[in-house]
Amino acid sequence: xxxxxxxGAAPAAAPAAAPRSMSxxxxxxxxxxxxxxxxxxxAAILIAMIAIAIFAPWLGTVDPQAVSPAKRLRPPSxxxxxxxxxxxxxxxxxVVFGARVSLTVGLAVAALSTLLGLTIGLVTGYMRRVxxxxxxVMDGLMSIPSVLLAIALMALTKASIGNVIVAITLAxxxxxxxxxxxxxxxxxxxxxxxxxxxxxxxxxxILVRHILPNIVAPLLVQGTYVCGSAMITEAxxxxxxxxxxxxxxSWGNIMxxxxxxxxxxxxxxxxxxxxxxVTVLAVNLLGDGMRDALDPRLxxxx
Amino acid sequence: MIAYIxxxxxxxxxxxxxxxxxxxxxxxxxxxxxxxxxxxDIATSEDIQRIHQRLGLDDPFIVQFGRWVGALAHGDxxxxxxxxxxxxxxxxxxxxxxxxLTLCTLVVSIALAVPLGVVAxxxxxxxxxxxxxxxxxxGFSVPVFVLAYILILTFSxxxxxxxxxxxxxxxxxxxxxxxxxxxxxxxxxxxYVALIARMTRASMLDVLAQxxxxxxxxxxxxxxxxxxxxxxxxxxxxxxxIIGVGIALLISGAIVTETVFAxxxxxxxxxxxxxxxxxxxxxxxxxxxxxxxxxxNLLVDLSYVLFDPRIRY
Numbered sequence: 255x256x257x258x259x260x261x262g263a264a265p266a267a268a269p270a271a272a273p274r275s276m277s278x279x280x281x282x283x284x285x286x287x288x289x290x291x292x293x294x295x296x297a298a299i300l301i302a303m304i305a306i307a308i309f310a311p312w313l314g315t316v317d318p319q320a321v322s323p324a325k326r327l328r329p330p331s332x333x334x335x336x337x338x339x340x341x342x343x344x345x346x347x348x349v350v351f352g353a354r355v356s357l358t359v360g361l362a363v364a365a366l367s368t369l370l371g372l373t374i375g376l377v378t379g380y381m382r383r384v385x386x387x388x389x390x391v392m393d394g395l396m397s398i399p400s401v402l403l404a405i406a407l408m409a410l411t412k413a414s415i416g417n418v419i420v421a422i423t424l425a426x427x428x429x430x431x432x433x434x435x436x437x438x439x440x441x442x443x444x445x446x447x448x449x450x451x452x453x454x455x456x457x458x459x460i461l462v463r464h465i466l467p468n469i470v471a472p473l474l475v476q477g478t479y480v481c482g483s484a485m486i487t488e489a490x491x492x493x494x495x496x497x498x499x500x501x502x503x504s505w506g507n508i509m510x511x512x513x514x515x516x517x518x519x520x521x522x523x524x525x526x527x528x529x530x531x532v533t534v535l536a537v538n539l540l541g542d543g544m545r546d547a548l549d550p551r552l553x554x555x556x
Numbered sequence: 557m558i559a560y561i562x563x564x565x566x567x568x569x570x571x572x573x574x575x576x577x578x579x580x581x582x583x584x585x586x587x588x589x590x591x592x593x594x595x596x597d598i599a600t601s602e603d604i605q606r607i608h609q610r611l612g613l614d615d616p617f618i619v620q621f622g623r624w625v626g627a628l629a630h631g632d633x634x635x636x637x638x639x640x641x642x643x644x645x646x647x648x649x650x651x652x653x654x655x656x657l658t659l660c661t662l663v664v665s666i667a668l669a670v671p672l673g674v675v676a677x678x679x680x681x682x683x684x685x686x687x688x689x690x691x692x693x694x695g696f697s698v699p700v701f702v703l704a705y706i707l708i709l710t711f712s713x714x715x716x717x718x719x720x721x722x723x724x725x726x727x728x729x730x731x732x733x734x735x736x737x738x739x740x741x742x743x744x745x746x747x748y749v750a751l752i753a754r755m756t757r758a759s760m761l762d763v764l765a766q767x768x769x770x771x772x773x774x775x776x777x778x779x780x781x782x783x784x785x786x787x788x789x790x791x792x793x794x795x796x797x798i799i800g801v802g803i804a805l806l807i808s809g810a811i812v813t814e815t816v817f818a819x820x821x822x823x824x825x826x827x828x829x830x831x832x833x834x835x836x837x838x839x840x841x842x843x844x845x846x847x848x849x850x851x852x853n854l855l856v857d858l859s860y861v862l863f864d865p866r867i868r869y
Binding site: 398408409489513523524538542 | 570573574577579582585586693696697699700701705709713804807808816826827829830831833835838839841845846849850853
């Protein structure tokens with residue numbers, strides 16, 4: 255349906271819709287967003303969550319660590335929107351501040367593992383000798399389920415957000431390396447790359463001018479999924495006590511603290527749980543929209 | 557074919573060697589002196605020195621690694637720092653709940669996901685197809701433990717149909733055993749069902765567009781016969797692959813699920829070990845889970861021959 259509408263509008267709209275400065279990739283992204291309202295919904299929720307995280311102190315919150323034993327385990331009310339926990343801390347404030355941890359970890363892991371994966375993937379895709387060794391190491395790392403690897407790394411170090419980011423990045427990175435490497439291996443056989451080599455273009459220039467631009471888009475999609483999966487892993491680590499330290503509220507450790515109170519104060523678990531699920535859902539919807547944009551053939555199947 | 561199997565076994569060995577090396581390095585890099593931990597608070601520096609010598613902690617990395625691999629070959633995964641019991645024994649005591657949970661989840665998930673994916677592909681574009689796809693996006697987004705608590709609050713706390721937590725051994729009767737596994741399996745299996753259903757649907761859509769499907773329909777075969785006999789058989793390989801890869805989700809999820817439902821399995825053992833920094837246990841669990849994962853995927857690779865006689869390797 256979208257197709258016929260486009261063709262009908264083509265004579266008038268085509269010159270305006272495709273400014274020369276816009277690369278085909280971005281045009282496809284924009285096109286896909288128009289066809290997938292859910293991707294826009296995902297982006298909107300994500301932006302709202304980021305805004306909540308940034309402006310947390312000005313959203314009617316109190317100090318999320320302020321203990322007041324007299325007001326323990328109050329159910330949600332006008333004074334305490336989401337109730338209070340067993341130390342009398344305001345759950346609403348804790349959940350709002352918890353958004354900071356989830357988003358910081360999600361975005362930082364996505365950025366770091368994409369950058370690291372890109373670098374290692376480019377090198378292994380071009381150097382046979384390095385490739386054999388690095389890929390065996392990556393295979394080994396990938397056969398350790400990523401949550402387990404992150405647990406092992408966290409058990410090595412002190413609980414801190416920085417360490418959580420490093421641990422999850424190391425667990426997620428091998429999959430990015432694999433993706434970049436396979437793209438490089440197929441791209442370097444392309445005629446235009448061979449032509450560039452024949453014309454005497456240097457290797458760094460080939461990588462930057464001819465290989466990189468074709469990797470950016472799939473890498474962006476992968477980065478989105480890494481972000482969603484990192485947020486879940488952070489919550490799991492915090493939930494089992496191997497993640498964000500207890501003095502920083504995160505959705506995972508708010509739930510961990512509410513664990514034994516599930517039958518009397520279920521709001522301690524329900525609200526952070528909903529926030530986490532909705533945020534991950536938003537990231538995944540965005541990722542699905544971008545993936546469909548990249549591969550219209552896949553779009554019909556998935 | 558034989559050559560392929562040998563090649564595949566060799567690459568599995570290489571992967572396991574890398575896993576072993578990574579796991580050992582993690583232990584080696586652990587900050588703090590394991591001898592000091594073992595010796596306890598009142599030990600003198602001579603005591604610690606003696607333990608150092610007994611355990612060979614002053615030897616070079618490669619010597620210690622060699623000794624560790626040698627012990628591993630004899631089925632020795634080391635000794636728990638906290639309980640002073642062999643790690644293999646501690647893990648052995650906890651195998652039953654974990655195997656019950658993961659096998660239950662595996663069987664039910666596949667039995668549910670494959671038909672969902674097949675029907676969604678056969679009815680592509682209908683409300684049923686959309687519902688399956690929406691379910692799969694949701695399944696990917698709601699973390700295991702959030703789903704677990706939603707289930708507990710609904711079916712155990714509010715409706716009081718099923719136990720909130722706990723585990724009954726298989727020997728205490730099939731029904732009590734199963735009753736305690738229903739909610740954990742649903743919580744753990746949802747993301748797995750989402751994954752397999754999505755892949756089955758995608759793979760089926762590819763196959764259904766092939767000429768031989770049209771031929772089968774043209775010669776008057778019943779739709780079910782075409783769907784199962786012709787399409788599903790040819791769509792099976794990507795589905796098998798994702799079932800194997802998805803085992804990683806089950807393993808990671810089991811740790812969290814066991815924590816939420818207080819199942820005394822390997823996941824629970826791991827979480828307790830993390831809190832006590834009992835590193836040999838964590839190391840042993842990672843090694844065993846990774847070995848299971850690698851072996852399952854080896855079997856999946858070898859099983860392709862059953863689905864596609866054209867594959868001769």
